[in-house]
Amino acid sequence: MRVTGVIRSVVLLVTLLGTWFITQTYFDHSWKVISLRSWLGVTNKARIEQPPRHKCGNQQSCPQNYFAFKIISGAANVVGPSICFEDVILMSSVRNNIGRGLNIALVNGTNGKLLKTGIFDMYSGDVNKLDAFLQEIKVGTIVLTASYDDPATKMNVKVREHFEGLGSSHVKKLGFRDNWVFLGAKGMKDKSPFEEYIKNDRKTNKYDGWPEMLEMEGCTPRKMD
Template identity: 70%
Template sequence: PPRAAPAPAPLRLLLSAISSVHSAGVIRLVLLFVTLLGMWFIMKTYFHHTWKAVSLRSWLGERLPRHKCGNQKSCPQNYFAFKIISGAANVVGPSICFEDLVLMSSVKNNIGRGLNIALVNGELGNITKLQTFLQGIKRGTLVLTASYDDAATKMNDKVRAYFTELGSSHVGELGFRDNWVFLGAKGLMNKSPFEKHIKNDQETNKYEGWPELLEMEGCAPRKMD
């Protein structure tokens, strides 16, 4: 039989190009399928429990429940929610929140440099005669304390002893421009678990001349023994 005449050169080039594009497209589809399959396997294997935790409410932007003082969790009955934040350098003042009530803050304009102390019986403020004030605290009173700028320079041994009686473990080592947050109680028989202290150290300070601020939140029992 007679041979078919060869296709003109331009037509051959066009057919070759179409064949190459088709092959590349198939390869890309195969690679895409393999990639999607691998991603599905990884998510199914490693994120199975995580995906279970993502609910439709989260996707719809429903707000999570708010806890007292903006804490991460709520407190059980017979416990008080609190949050104490120390000052940041000598620029940002401290804040003390108790049972969702902000007792002290820069906004309330009742904080000052040094020690800022709030009592749950309503007495609060920046204490001038600190020694007399601490001595007069009634038994069973919760004491919330936050440092700002420098709280240690004017603190004598008697003041430190009073805070030790309130349950502090770190007041004895509190130094110049250290940051300190503390919750204790008058008549406490044991050391308070609610205390944080960070030293003023030029090598580790977050701010020039001051350490980073401290933040402490938790649930304090209504009766601390």
Template identity: 70%
Template sequence: LAHPGVIRAVVLLLTLLGTWFLIVSPWGQSHGLQLHPSLTGEKLPRHKCGNQKSCPQNYFAFKIISGAANVVGPSICFEDLVLMSSVKNNIGRGLNIALVNGDCHAEAAPKSLFSLPDVTKLQTFLQGIKRGTLVLTASYDDAATKMNAKVRAYFTELGSSHVGTLGFRDNWVFLGAKGLMNKSPFEKHIKNDKETNKYEGWPELLEMEGCAPRKMD
């Protein structure tokens, strides 16, 4: 008698061969069955920032990832350019903010700016953002404790819907713009809750990718 392991291997091989035959046969093609590109040797398309899809013309690709607990730092990518990350050594605990102006020129804020007790530096920074500038934000460890009402109001003006309820060690990723007339559709927020936290004392990281219009209004 054949060994059970051999029988299972033969059954698996026959199943794979049967699936392959159905796909390559005229019947399979007429019903829209296709092999995954990795099985046919085709190169999978790479999209900007490693996103799942490309962006249409006059839209910018972006990906924002929050920090994970107080161990793994956040990252911000815009049009396939990593603006902030642990590798670039320009992130810090608290808020990490990158600005992109209308000419697609990016500027990352100093990593220590939002970890300082003096919140007036953050207020000055936010107040000085020029109209039409895109603002990409990622939290790391704790971004809310040192926020005051003015800082939250500035982010609300940038289009945030969640900054008003941002609490201790919540995770938050956000893309808004100075002069935005409506709420931004690009925002994710997860509460620090010991019942649902993925890490002890911190929620799971947040990842947001998408296509931002060249002019947000």
């Protein structure tokens, strides 16, 4: 019995020593080197090489003395529009400051600060409110506009002329349930390069009764005093 006990003790000791040896040689050296991140092939270099995030989530950054912007129209009468300027969301459903018709944000063209926002129902609203809003815009103000649902049923000649004065090329033909995004400025001498328009046409509409959503991004120059 004593011999058997000694043998058992020796076997247990050898097992413990073997376990300790494996732990020291493998886990202390190999396991510390092999991490989950490296096992998945993710290195610090890969993280460094990720592309930088640009203002408003745009594809490119803007040069000095230019403002970054992104304007997204509404999708049918379900998803509202959004307006981003210098990485700040000026209007969106999250901010709860959008509505059917035209959604307009006015920005100081020199310092990029938000001056005012407005929502104008162009289906059953009062177009005179939009007329007064546009008349009060001062020279040097940047005007960002996004349509939602219907931008034009109530639009009259006077309002269209205001937008033409801000640099719009497409406002003359804007109609029922068309989609429109536009960036212009009070005092522009030429037509704005920042405008997109899509006609409501049941043959080409993406949604039932509405064309597809529009998204426009870019860099607009700062007004230098």
